[in-house]
Amino acid sequence: MKITIRHFSVFVVFAAVIFLFNACNPDNNTEPSPYDLVADQDAEVTQAWIGLFLEIDRYSKGYRPGPSARALAYINFAAYEACIKGMPGFKSLRELYPDLNLPAAVQKDDYHWPSVLNAVYATLFQKFFPSDAFLDGYADEYLFRIVELQQTFSETYREKVGGTIYQRSEDLGTAVANAVWDWSGEDSFGHNAYLNPNPSSYTPPTGPGLWQPTPPDYTPALFPSWGKVRTFTITAADKLANQPLTFSQLQTSPFYAQALAVRNAVDNLKFNEEWIAQFWSDDYPGLTFGPATRWISITSQVLEKENANLETALYTYAKVSIALNDATIAAFHSKYTYNVERPVSYINRVIDSDWQPATASTPAFPAYPSGHATMGAAAAEVLSHIFGYSYGMTDESHKGRQEFLGMPRAFASFYEMAEENALSRIYLGVHYQMDADEGLRMGFDIGRKVNEMPFK
Structure with a gap:
């Protein structure tokens, strides 16, 4: 077939039109968005909001220990889920929770993930920490700090990515945060529990060796129903600690020996032991x-x-926070199942009526197992799984503090940190050795359960 110059010219023009159409059509554009992958972004926005959480938690009211862990879990779960479209190596966890109605990003749309997260954090911080969630005199400052941080990032991101992508991203983050908050509201034992941390309706059981409020202030039981709060991954069986030592006041009994060891430890603290006690x-x-x-x-x-x-x-914040949430629930379920009295009660009645722990007051809930130990071990297991079981670091959480011994301490592994954290409660005089040992066992097991969740 002979192709004339005229036919060839028409063909070239037609091909050029097709090329220009395809180049201008976004559906056919193969150039990736600069915001496609979460891994391509730095963690500035997340680190800034988590840094603010550390400050807010210090001045929160009715939040420790359970509600803080729970707030962290819901906030960091929402952050993870809001960005899952941009994390191709990870999976959404939404199918684990049938009652959670979670919006999803539109696959064909571009999102700026830091803008998504800024909206998630701002929305949930404001919901978890209204004005009545703070100690007197701190609400105005930290409510302002929340708004200020949101606006700072909003202005930066809107200028960087433009109004369309920014607004789409903010809308997604807000929608995910609201959905997670609504889901939180379905958990009647955990949602807004900070409003009534010491319910007057609860009366602790009485009997030999059973917990009762402790000196000097005899604060009523704290969060006696926390063991009923919704978990993220552990089952009812996972929440129950092994049986504690049999209660006895006989000087030849293992229970007496553990109480005596607490008394002797507190009365003979060396500097390093006092440092450990205050540090943790x-x-x-x-x-x-x-x-x-x-x-x-x-x-x-x-x-x-x-x-x-x-x-x-x-990924890391979500896993660690879920582990802390479930560990706290398990510890409190077991505490109020076994109702083991605190060392100060036993020692004052059986060994030394004038003895006092190394801390001003004893936490207002039963001893067994140690919540510090359970939480620490769960977090340590998750961190070890992500960063390695021989990961060494220096903890500078309280660097520069003068009110107590908070100087940084160095550790060869997260497990070593968890074990020292558990030991610290014996040096303070608020826990028996069995509390620490069982808390560690439970916590490590809970951490392993979290590591088995289908994040990938």
């Missing part, structure tokens, strides 16, 4: 953040040390 305490609102949030502080230090990208930060 995190018991007092207004002084430090709580014991669950302490492990988020540790997580943040690791992520900063590793210069982790946004994807790694979201």
Whole structure:
């Protein structure tokens, strides 16, 4: 077939039109969006919001230990889920929770993931921490800080990505946050529990060796129903600790021996032991953040040390927070199942009526197992799974504090940190050795359950 010059010219023009149409059609554009992958973003927005959480938790009211862990879990779960479209190596967990009606990103649309996250954090911080969730005198400052941080990132991101992508991203983050908050509201035992941490309707059981409020202030039971709060992954069987030692006041009994060991430890503290006790305490609102949030502080230090990208930060915070949430629930379920009295009660009645623990007051709930130990072990197992079982670090959570012995301490592994954290409660005089041992066992098991969740 002979092709004339005229036919050839028409063909060239037609081909050029097709090329230009395809080039201008976004559906046929193969150039990836600069915001496609969460892993390509730095973790600045997440680290800033988590840093603010560390401050808020210090001055929150009715939040330690359980509600802090729960808030962290819901916030970091929402952050992870909101960005899952941009994390191709990870899976959504939404199918694990049939009652959760979670919106999803539109596959063909572009999103700026830091803008999505800024909306998630701002929305949930405002919902979890209204004005009545703070100690007196701190609400105005931290409610302003929440709005200020949101606006700072909003202005930066809107200018960077333009109004269309920014607004789409903000809308997604807000929608996911609201859906997670609605889901939180379906958990009657956990939702807004900070409003009534010491319910007057609860009366502790009485009997030999059973917990009763402790001196000097005899605070009523704290969160006696926390064991009924919704978990993310553990089952009812996972929530129950092994049986504690049989109660006895006989001087030849193992129970007496453990109480005597607590008395002797507190009365003969060396400097390093006192340092350990104060370093890990995190018991007092207004002084430090709580014991669950302490492990988020540790997580943040690791992520900063590793210069982790946004994807790694979201994954790590979600897993650690879920582990802390479930560990706290398990510890409190077991505490109020066994109702083991605190060392101060036993020692004052059986061994030494004038003895006092090394801390101003004993936590207002039963002893067994140790919540610090359970939370610490769960977090340590998750962190070890992500960063390695021989990962060494120096914990600077309380660096520069003068009110207590908070100088940084170095550790060869997360397990070593968890074990020292558990031991610290014996040095303070608020736990028996069995509390620490069983808390560690439970916590490590819970951490392994979280590691088995289908994140990937």
